Amino acid sequence: MASNLWLPIANGEAILKTPQLTAATDYFKDLITNSHRSMLLYAPPKFGVSTVCRHIAAEMRLAASSVVIAAKAEHVEDMRPSEQIDTLWESLIPPNSSIKQYTRTRRDVLLQLIEVEANRLQTRYVIFIIDQSEHVTIRQWHALKLLKEELRHIGNLNTFFLVAGHDALISMPRRRRDAIPPSIANEFMSFPRRLAGVTPEGIGGVLACIDSEAFPAAGGHTYTSHFCPSLWQRGLRISDFTATFAIQFTRILADAGTSQEIGADFVIAAARRFLLAAEPTSTGGKAALTALAVASVDRCGLRESLQLAARLAALTTLPTHRT
C-alpha cells in the first residue's frame, strides 16, 4: 500500500498518491472510457486539485494515447474581451514550445500544434485540463466551445475537458445557475466530482510513505533519510509521530468546528516542516521531536486557512437589504 503512495512524474517531481487522488483519477478514466466529454473536479483550497491535474496530465502524456493540453487559467476579469481570449490561448499553448511571446495568431498556432501532435501520436483524442477554472470568463468559455467544435468538425478530433478549480466558485449551484449559461455548463461541467481530503485516520499512511519512498534525487535515500540522516540512523521514523500529528490535526479541526477533512497539502506541509527541523532537534530526545511535530502541525497553515474560510462564510451569509 505504502509503496504506491509516491508516483514520480516526468519532470522529476513526486506526487503523493493518496487514495483521494487515486479515486479522482479512476473516476476520470471511467468517464473517458465511457466516451463522456467533460468532468468537473472541485475541492477547497489546498486539497490537491492542482496535484490531481498534474498527475492526470503526466499519466496521460506517458500513455501517449491522446493529445494533452494542460493549463492554469489566469484572472482576466479586468482585461478587454479580446485580451481575455488571447490570454486563454496563450495559457493553452505548451510552455516548452518555440512560440514567441507575442504572436497575433495564438489560436491558429494552438490548432496547428494540436493537429501535429495528434498526427504524431496517431490519435483522435484531445484532453484539455484546465486548472483554476474559476478564473475562466464567460467569453473564454464560449471561445473554448468554438475551438472544441472546430476540432471536431475540421480536424475530426474528439475532445475531453477536465475542468478543475475552487469548489466555492465552481460548484456553488447559484453561480452555475445564474452566471454560467446552461450550454456552457453542460458542455464543460458535467460529471462533477469533489476531491476529498485526508482524514486524521489516513495521516499514518501519508507519513509512512515519506519513510519508505525514495527521494526523487539520485542516491537511493528516502525522504526521511535524506533530510534527517542521523534521525534515520537512530531508527526513528516520521511515522512514529503519527499519533501526535493526528491528535494535533484533530484538535485544529475541532477548534474550527468543521468537518473531519484535511487538505493533503497541509499534511505534506507539516511533514516537510518537521523533516527540515528534526535533524538539529533530534539531540533533544523524543520529547523534543514530539514538540516539534506539534509545532509543525500548528504552523502548517491549516488553522489560519480555516479561520479565513469561517470569516468568508460569515460574510457570504450576511442578510442583504435590497429595496
Next chain:
Amino acid sequence: MIAPGWHPQWWHDGESVTSVAIKLAYSCRTDVGSVLNFLVQASASNRLPVMFPSASVARVAIERLGLPLESAKSLFAGIDKPNYQSRRWLVQALRWCPTCMAQRFHSWSFQDWRRTQCSWHDEPLLDRCPRCHVIVDPMQMRAWLCPNCREPFARQLGQDWVQVLKRAAAGQHRRLEADDPRLDLEVLDSQDSRKVRILSNGIEPIADQEPDQSWNEAAWFRWHAWEQASAMTDSALHDHRDCVVREWVAGHHEIAITTYQCPLAAALKQALAWMGTQHEMSDGWPTSAMSSTTVWETYLCHLQDVPRWFVPVIAREVFIEWVACAAESFGESCTPTGGSHSWRPTPQIDLKWALGSTNSANVHVGAVTRRLPQILELGNTTCCNPYRTSPAAVAFNPVGLLARSQISESRTMKGNAAPTLLEHSCSVASDKLGKVCKTPSITHAMGG
C-alpha cells in the same frame, strides 16, 4: 519530450538543423530565429551554435526533435569548438538548391562556399533571393519565404501540410560522405603556393545573373569577407568571442587611437569597421550597414574581369591580409594590461593572383599574412580582457558563459583541439604568374 508542433517523421536523413527549424517555424507560425533559439540557444548575435553547438546543447535539441543521436551528424556541421579547417568553408547566409528546397530539404553541404551545385540535382546553388537579390539571413526567415521581400522559395503548403511534409521526407536518404568529392571549387594550400581551381566548368549561380551588377558585386565581395571574419572569430577566439563586442572602434575615416584589451579581437573589429560592417555578435550582418564610402569599396574596381567563382577567394584573402596586418600592429603595442594603438588599412596590399587558365588560379598572399599563425596566437595568449577570466564577470555575460562551457566540453571530449590556422599561411609568388599590373590599392596579375 518532443517539442510541440514538431513531427519526427518530417525529418529527412541528411537534413540540417536550419531546415528543421524552418519546418518547426512554419508549424508554430513563428520565425526561424525563435526556433533556433529554442533548439540550440542561437540568436542573431550568437550564430555559432547553429553550426557547432556544444555536446549538451546538441543532445537537448535532438531529444526535443525526437531523433536518433546519429542525426547530429547531419543536423550540425560539427560539435563543440570548430577548428579553422572545418569552419573556414562554411557560410552563415543561407545557400540552397531550388529543387531540394521545393522538397523542404537543406543540407550543410550547401553552406560550403566551395560548392556551386547541388550534389543530388546538379542545379546551381542559390545564395541570394532570386527576386530581391539580398543575402538571406536564416534567422530572419518565416517558413520558406525571403525575409526581405517575402518571395517564396518553395510552393506554399496546403491544408494537408502535415502529411505533405511527411511524404516529402519519407524514404529520403541524402547523407553525404565525409570525403564527398563533388566540391566545385578546389583550394589547395601548400608550402609554396595556393592553387584555386573550379571543377564545374565555371557555372555561375542563377542569382548572379541580375541587372544591378554593381550593387551585387559589392554585396558579394563584402559578404564573403564578412563570412571570413566570422570564421576567424569562431575558430581563433571561440571561448572569448565576446571580446569582439567589447573592443572599441576607432573612427572610420580618421586615424584615431583605439584602446583595447584583446589584440586579435581589436584587429577583427577594426578591420570589420573599415569594411563598413560589424561582427555578428554586435548584431552585424553583411547587408546591415552598407556604407558606400569605405576603403573596402575601392577594391571592387579591380575585380571587373575576375570570374565570379574567384571573387570569394579574393575577398577572403584581402580581409585576411587586413586582419593579419591589424593584429600584428595591435599585438606589438600590447602590454599585460591591454594597450592603445591606431590602425588603418594599408593603401596597398601585397596580394597577387594569376589566372592560369579559364578555370584555375594561383594566389600569392602578403608577407604579413604569412606570419598569420603567430599573429593569431595573440587571440589565445595575450587577451587582457577581465571578462575572459573573471567568473563573476562571466556570470553577467551569457554569451561568454556559453562559449566557455563549450570549450571545456571540447577539451574533455576531443583533447587538444586548438585552431589550426597554420595551413592557411602559404603561397609564395611564382615568377611564372604572368604580367603584373600594379595599382594604388592592390597588386594583381592576370593572364593565362
